[in-house]
Amino acid sequence: MNGKLTPISFSEKFSNFSEQWSPKVIAEMNDYQFKLVRLEGDFVWHQHENTDETFIVLEGSIAIDFEDATVELEAGQLLVVPRGVMHRPRAASEAKVLLVEPRGVINTGQADSALTAPIDRWI
C-alpha cells in the first residue's frame, strides 16, 4: 500500500517525457486512469463510442472542435466530452493536459491514425 500512498506531482511527471499526443498514465482510481499529455498542433477528428472523456488544462490553452462549435479551454478549466461525440483537440502552442477516462481508452478513438498512441504507458 505504501507505494500507492505517494503524492503524484504533475510537474515532476511531465519532466519525464517530451512526446506530444502520447498520454502517460500517472494513477488509477478503480478502473479509471489519470493521464498526462502534451498537446501541440491539430489532433485527428475522433470519438469514443463507449465513454465520456475529461480534459483538465494544467498549463497553456487548447481548443476542442466539435461538429458545430469550438470550445476554448485554458489552465484551470475542465471539459467533459460526452461519449460518441466527434471532436478534435488542438493547441496553437504546447499545452499540458490531464485526462481522466476509463482504463483502455485509445487516444484516437475509432480513427485510424498515425497519432494512435499505445495505451497503458505509465510514467
Next chain:
Amino acid sequence: MNGKLTPISFSEKFSNFSEQWSPKVIAEMNDYQFKLVRLEGDFVWHQHENTDETFIVLEGSIAIDFEDATVELEAGQLLVVPRGVMHRPRAASEAKVLLVEPRGVINTGQADSALTAPIDRWI
C-alpha cells in the same frame, strides 16, 4: 449537448461558495463526479468501502493521515486513496481541492459525523 460543452472554471466555481468540507459537484463523466471542496482544520477519520477516491490539490496544501503514515499534498499533486483505507484529510489553512469519485459517495464514508455533507450538490 451545448450546455455540457461549456468549459468549467475551477476559480469561477469556487467563487460561488465559501463553506468548508462540503463538496460541490461541477461535472460528471459517465457515473463519476468532479467535486470542488474547501478544506480547513481536521476532518473525521473515515473510509469508503466500495471505491477509491482521488484528491487533486488546486491551491494551498493538505495532509492526509493514514493509520501508519501521513501524506502531505500541495497544489499540483494528486493522491488516490484506495478503497477501504481509513484516512483523515486536514489542512492548516484553507486549501482548495478537486475530488474525483463515483456518483453517490458520502464525504464522511462510514463515519457518523456532523461533517457529513449532502451529496449531489451542484454549483
